[in-house]
Amino acid sequence: MRKYIIASIVCVFVVITVAAYGASSSLDFLTSEKFVINGVDKRLSVINYNGHVYVPLRSVTEQMAADIDYREDKRTTYIQQQSVKFDERTLAPVPYVAYEKKTDSGIVWMQEIPLLDGNACWTDCFKPYTRPSPASEIIKQAEYPPVAVKPESDIVITYPKGMEPLMLEVTMVSESDAGKKEGKAVPLGGNRLHLPKQPGRYHISIYSTWDQGQTLYIFAIDVK
Numbered sequence: 001m002r003k004y005i006i007a008s009i010v011c012v013f014v015v016i017t018v019a020a021y022g023a024s025s026s027l028d029f030l031t032s033e034k035f036v037i038n039g040v041d042k043r044l045s046v047i048n049y050n051g052h053v054y055v056p057l058r059s060v061t062e063q064m065a066a067d068i069d070y071r072e073d074k075r076t077t078y079i080q081q082q083s084v085k086f087d088e089r090t091l092a093p094v095p096y097v098a099y100e101k102k103t104d105s106g107i108v109w110m111q112e113i114p115l116l117d118g119n120a121c122w123t124d125c126f127k128p129y130t131r132p133s134p135a136s137e138i139i140k141q142a143e144y145p146p147v148a149v150k151p152e153s154d155i156v157i158t159y160p161k162g163m164e165p166l167m168l169e170v171t172m173v174s175e176s177d178a179g180k181k182e183g184k185a186v187p188l189g190g191n192r193l194h195l196p197k198q199p200g201r202y203h204i205s206i207y208s209t210w211d212q213g214q215t216l217y218i219f220a221i222d223v224k
Contacts, residue, residue, distance in 0.1 A: 092122035092215045093163045095206055099147060099221075100154045100192075110156065113147050118205065118216035135203040135218045136175065146201055146220040155193040155221075157206060165208035165215075175201035175220075199224050 033053060035042045047054040061068040061079055069078045085094040098110040116138055138144075149155070159165065170193055172186050186193060196202070206217045 087117060087120050087122070087215070089117075090120045090122040090213070090215075092120045092213060093159055094215075095208070095217060096156075096158050096160075097206070097217075097219065098156050099149050100156055101150075102153070111147070113155070113219050113221075114144075115206075115217040115219050116142055116144060118218045120213070120215040122213035122215075135173070135205050135220075138218055139203055139220050144220055146222040148222045148224060149195060151195065151197045151199065151223050153195050155195065155204075156191055157188070157193060158191050159208075165210050167209045169207045171205045171207070172202050174198075175203065195221070195223055 032043050033046045033055075035044055044055055044059050057077070057079075058068050070076070071078065085096070086092065087094055094115065097113045097115060099113055100108060101111050102108050118135065118138055157168075157170065168188070170186055170188060171184060172193075173184065193204070201220060201222050203218065203220050206215075208215050
């Protein structure tokens with residue numbers, strides 16, 4: 001009988017505690033909210049507590065192209081964001097393009113290649129996307145200085161994690177053929193563009209599409 005009395009007292013105490021807590025605060029564990037992260041719509045689970053929204057740290061970092069790791073021995077959370085660039089005009093993601101340069105001593109390092117914005121439309125594309133003038137004309141107007149590269153070397157083309165395009169097409173045309181024919185789509189090995197053995201100047205275009213829009217970036221190289 002004594003056990004039942006104690007159990008009843010505990011139950012009453014819990015009910016009173018919950019009621020008192022509910023009267024002083026508002027807590028919702030199962031709320032789903034809409035976020036727009038770098039122009040992309042996302043729905044994340046959140047905790048709504050007293051009018052403040054709390055989101056799991058991992059959910060946010062992964063959407064922001066960052067890596068997160070927790071070291072239990074140090075009781076420390078590490079967040080490392082990747083290189084993220086956006087077009088200042090359209091806020092479209094810009095690819096990281098670099099020439100994989102290998103020195104005679106065997107050292108490998110990446111030389112970033114500057115890009116020309118051929119055409120970009122992001123989130124508010126009200127009219128059908130049209131390709132701009134040929135790459136050769138854009139390069140000529142911008143007085144773009146080609147990047148010197150070695151024959152049969154590689155160029156790396158990457159987007160931040162979580163921002164990869166649905167479709168990526170790379171075209172290349174030699175300067176001698178520019179204006180005579182369109183650039184030919186070239187295959188990528190992973191995220192690498194293998195350059196030709198034939199010396200010469202080449203114009204390269206990177207055309208990418210997402211649900212939110214499309215981008216076109218252009219650069220030139222001198223294979224020699």
